[in-house]
Amino acid sequence: MNFWRQLVGCVMRPQEYPDLIKKPAEKALAYLVVLTLIISVLYGIRIAVTWNTMVDTAVTEFANKAPDFLFANGEIKVDAPMPYVVSKTNKTLFIIDTSGKTDEQILNKYDTGVFIGKTKIVNKKSPVESNMYDVGTVKDYTVSKADFLAFIPWIKWASIGIVLF
16 A cells, blocks of 8 residues: 555544554654644745735834934934824833933833833833843944845845744
């Protein structure tokens, strides 16, 4: 009995079970490995399609909603009225202010949040834990919204890893 007949017999023809049981253990193991690979690749393709759709949606949302920005010479410049509130709920705040009108102390009123200033980024993970990143020390790197939008589609290549693993 060839592999495909065994596969169909296993799924659709229970009367062939006695013949399948007589096969050596090595054939059964090989059958299980191949069947697992087929199912895994099919499921991986489904996940990769979902991943690519999510990346496309993220690119569109970012392109339409994010203001133009430029990070150069250790400073962040954002072309939007300051302070720019990206999102705000009762417990979370994501705010950008490169003008200096506000500072990271605004996060004290919230459980979690992100503050992006001219030369620093503060990530408040919980009421008692915050991380501050001093981007002012990064002088030799330049990135803009256009650069970021050009890079995001490369994330789609991660779908190859999703299918394989």
